[in-house]
Amino acid sequence: MNQLEIQGSEKSFFERRITRHEFVKEISIVAAGILGGCTPLKIVFNAFPERFSKDAHLCEQMLRAFVTTVIPGAVNNDTNLIRIFRDTYYPFCGYCDFFVSDLAARSANLFGDDQFDRLTRQQRAAVVRDGLDGDATIERLYQGAIFMSQVSYYAGIYDDEKGCPLIDFHGSNYGFGEEEMYYTNSSLYLASEATSDGNYS
Amino acid sequence: MKTIFTEVLVVGSGFGAAPPALRLRKAGFDVLMIEKGPDLIPERDFRQTQDPKYLLSYLKGIGNDQLGFTYAEALGGGSGFYEMISLRAPSKVFQQTDNDGRSLWPAGINRDVLNPYYDIAEEMLHVEQIRPDEVPKSGVVFSLLMKNLGYTCDRAPYAVNGCVGSGYCVTGCLFGAKQSLHLNYLPEAKDAGLRILTDTEALDVTTLIAHPASTSQVRHVPSIPHRYEIRCRNTTSGEEFLIHTKILVLGGGTIGTAKLLLNSCRKLRFLGRHVGKNIAINGSVKAAGIVPEGFPEGDMFTGRSHPGMISYQFFDSMGITISSAKPLPLNVVASAHLTLAGEGGHNSYWGQDNVEMMKMYRRRMIVLYALGLTPPCAEIRRTGENLFESQLDLTPDLRHYYKQTEAILHSIFERNGCRVLNIANIDHEGREYPDIHFTTTHMIGSCRMSDTKDNGVVNSYGEVFDYPGIFVADGAAIPSSLAVNSSLTILANAERIAAHIVSTHEHESRPRIRMITERELN
Ligand SMILES: Cc1cc2nc3c(=O)[nH]c(=O)nc-3n(C[C@H](O)[C@H](O)[C@H](O)COP(=O)(O)OP(=O)(O)OC[C@H]3O[C@@H](n4cnc5c(N)ncnc54)[C@H](O)[C@@H]3O)c2cc1C
Ligand code: SF4
Numbered sequence: 095m096n097q098l099e100i101q102g103s104e105k106s107f108f109e110r111r112i113t114r115h116e117f118v119k120e121i122s123i124v125a126a127g128i129l130g131g132c133t134p135l136k137i138v139f140n141a142f143p144e145r146f147s148k149d150a151h152l153c154e155q156m157l158r159a160f161v162t163t164v165i166p167g168a169v170n171n172d173t174n175l176i177r178i179f180r181d182t183y184y185p186f187c188g189y190c191d192f193f194v195s196d197l198a199a200r201s202a203n204l205f206g207d208d209q210f211d212r213l214t215r216q217q218r219a220a221v222v223r224d225g226l227d228g229d230a231t232i233e234r235l236y237q238g239a240i241f242m243s244q245v246s247y248y249a250g251i252y253d254d255e256k257g258c259p260l261i262d263f264h265g266s267n268y269g270f271g272e273e274e275m276y277y278t279n280s281s282l283y284l285a286s287e288a289t290s291d292g293n294y295s
Numbered sequence: 296m297k298t299i300f301t302e303v304l305v306v307g308s309g310f311g312a313a314p315p316a317l318r319l320r321k322a323g324f325d326v327l328m329i330e331k332g333p334d335l336i337p338e339r340d341f342r343q344t345q346d347p348k349y350l351l352s353y354l355k356g357i358g359n360d361q362l363g364f365t366y367a368e369a370l371g372g373g374s375g376f377y378e379m380i381s382l383r384a385p386s387k388v389f390q391q392t393d394n395d396g397r398s399l400w401p402a403g404i405n406r407d408v409l410n411p412y413y414d415i416a417e418e419m420l421h422v423e424q425i426r427p428d429e430v431p432k433s434g435v436v437f438s439l440l441m442k443n444l445g446y447t448c449d450r451a452p453y454a455v456n457g458c459v460g461s462g463y464c465v466t467g468c469l470f471g472a473k474q475s476l477h478l479n480y481l482p483e484a485k486d487a488g489l490r491i492l493t494d495t496e497a498l499d500v501t502t503l504i505a506h507p508a509s510t511s512q513v514r515h516v517p518s519i520p521h522r523y524e525i526r527c528r529n530t531t532s533g534e535e536f537l538i539h540t541k542i543l544v545l546g547g548g549t550i551g552t553a554k555l556l557l558n559s560c561r562k563l564r565f566l567g568r569h570v571g572k573n574i575a576i577n578g579s580v581k582a583a584g585i586v587p588e589g590f591p592e593g594d595m596f597t598g599r600s601h602p603g604m605i606s607y608q609f610f611d612s613m614g615i616t617i618s619s620a621k622p623l624p625l626n627v628v629a630s631a632h633l634t635l636a637g638e639g640g641h642n643s644y645w646g647q648d649n650v651e652m653m654k655m656y657r658r659r660m661i662v663l664y665a666l667g668l669t670p671p672c673a674e675i676r677r678t679g680e681n682l683f684e685s686q687l688d689l690t691p692d693l694r695h696y697y698k699q700t701e702a703i704l705h706s707i708f709e710r711n712g713c714r715v716l717n718i719a720n721i722d723h724e725g726r727e728y729p730d731i732h733f734t735t736t737h738m739i740g741s742c743r744m745s746d747t748k749d750n751g752v753v754n755s756y757g758e759v760f761d762y763p764g765i766f767v768a769d770g771a772a773i774p775s776s777l778a779v780n781s782s783l784t785i786l787a788n789a790e791r792i793a794a795h796i797v798s799t800h801e802h803e804s805r806p807r808i809r810m811i812t813e814r815e816l817n
Contacts, residue, residue, distance in 0.1 A: 244628045249624045254345075262657045263657065287449045288607045
């Protein structure tokens with residue numbers, strides 16, 4: 095197991111809290127703040143296996159396997175699949191190598207193979223669940239990684255035009271055909287109205 | 296330090312700020328507007344994207360475990376990003392009282408009084424009720440859910456003209472269809488000579504004369520001394536400068552205006568104890584469900600961002616209205632862990648179950664939200680130099696309201712054979728909030744209007760008690776939940792306050808004659 099020293103840093107947490115830009119749309123209430131500050135704790139790495147910070151290809155394979163575990167059906171060789179993890183806009187970037195090393199450690203621990211990407215889908219899911227059951231910091235790390243995968247993939251944030259074909263999200267567009275937007279017989283479905291102009295008196 | 300002199304300073308450029316800027320400039324006042332956020336030219340700056348970097352550059356929030364408020368900081372305030380649904384507050388809204396039986400609204404303000412100002416606001420924004428054939432599919436499905444239960448559901452009025460249905464209203468309209476303030480109030484005011492400084496934040500306010508109250512009867516603008524000094528900062532260069540003004544109109548929004556006045560409390564010693572308090576959360580409760588096989592499909596992505604329908608079915612009995620909503624994938628993913636309720640299986644917010652649910656998202660998911668007459672019980676507090684926190688007292692009544700409202704939304708789904716989804720709101724670390732969590736963009740009332748200083752911050756015309764010439768014209772002045780979306784009421788009230796300022800002040804200078812441009816002649 096990697097030896098970790100977890101340093102609580104109230105100050106950096108506080109600073110992040112007050113500068114984070116949590117945005118919340120009316121219904122959707124987007125708590126995207128996680129994207130702006132994944133963990134309040136500074137993780138200091140001791141005996142952190144250099145293998146994962148040195149071997150970019152290995153890291154990439156593991157991250158791709160992680161995203162396709164969280165989102166089965168996501169296209170493994172999609173160029174943007176794991177871009178968010180290396181995007182310096184998001185502080186998670188600083189924890190990415192550590193996250194990969196933790197995936198490896200859990201894989202080895204549970205299934206005797208530290209290459210997460212070589213495990214079966216069920217095994218990988220078990221590793222992710224194991225991370226979510228970890229201590230508070232590890233749980234946060236896994237929550238953050240799941241969240242970032244979903245935001246990046248479902249919302250297609252690195253390719254506005256493409257969107258996310260998996261969920262039939264078309265991305266940016268400049269207008270649909272009438273038949274796509276409206277029912278021609280909508281009056282059949284509409285309920286009776288309580289007002290003459292939409293405003294209640 | 297550099298000092299700018301003006302007769303009127305308007306802080307902010309949203310729904311509360313734009314009418315005073317336009318009306319006062321047209322009445323001949325020398326008006327300067329400052330806006331903390333960046334300049335925004337719709338066709339140049341708006342994008343059809345869900346990139347958080349883009350959205351977070353305009354949309355900001357404050358919140359805690361119990362609540363989350365979202366607002367925009369950019370030229371035009373929330374108007375650039377809103378969903379254009381433009382509703383008048385029902386009459387009953389103005390009859391709400393506090394626990395002591397005191398009316399929340401100042402005497403004499405009611406729907407009838409606001410109606411002429413709603414008329415003006417609607418005309419400026421081209422507000423029209425959506426036609427039946429323009430109701431987006433998800434609005435039709437919502438209406439059908441209500442119809443099946445024998446309930447009413449009304450087509451909503453919108454501030455839109457020439458919509459092509461791109462579905463990206465909340466990231467900004469590229470087509471000149473959404474009637475944001477960039478298309479009406481702001482250009483008209485600029486044409487009339489309004490000066491606007493963007494990227495400029497008002498930091499605090501102080502008095503320039505010993506007894507501002509002594510100037511309350513001076514109504515001849517040239518004779519009013521420059522009585523207020525506003526310390527400002529250019530948000531890009533960091534440079535600070537001062538503005539001296541005779542009249543100060545605050546339109547920084549419910550949160551922005553509260554922050555500015557909280558920062559000024561030491562210098563404006565008579566502000567009173569209500570600044571930042573009595574914020575109404577407008578009773579916002581959400582629910583999501585999957586319509587059964589064979590039901591007409593909705594569509595989360597096509598047509599305008601708001602589905603076009605509102606139901607007043609439960610307004611008289613419960614004080615709530617119900618609409619549906621169309622969050623984009625980013626919104627739904629980043630806001631909540633959605634899982635299918637029931638069936639006892641492993642319903643996770645990630646993995647195969649989640650993918651299956653997201654695949655149904657576009658066509659079979661319906662999101663409902665209620666707005667309601669909850670009491671003004673949230674607060675924003677100053678905790679340090681330009682540091683703030685929010686607070687909401689989750690009283691038993693508020694919990695009851697939440698549960699009861701959620702039960703109504705669920706029962707609409709269940710009685711239509713829909714599967715209800717579990718919604719667990721997540722915090723900034725991706726973890727589920729432990730308790731009820733209210734979130735809204737319709738927060739109002741941090742510096743509320745009132746008949747007396749004992750009960751509020753400003754009088755019925757938005758003028759701050761004991762500080763003549765400082766007006767609050769935005770959402771901060773609205774004293775109660777509205778049970779409908781807030782922009783039109785803020786706009787109408789700001790028109791009323793602007794009309795009051797113009798009618799109670801004399802100004803001999805005439806507005807500049809507007810030259811007709813060559814383009815208009817052609
Ligand atoms: C995504 C979204 C969708 C919405 N949809 C709808 C809808 O469909 N219908 C509806 O009725 N309402 C809607 N709303 C709510 C509506 O937009 C707000 O109620 C409205 O914008 C509030 O108006 P306001 O004038 O009080 O403040 P704002 O519009 O927020 O304007 C305040 C402005 O002041 C600026 N400011 C703040 N502090 C300072 C300072 N110190 N110095 C200088 N400038 C400052 C801010 O940057 C901002 O631009 C929506 C809001 C959002 C965010
Ligand atoms: S749906 Fe209509 S109003 Fe909204 S962004 Fe597209 S064109 Fe503009």
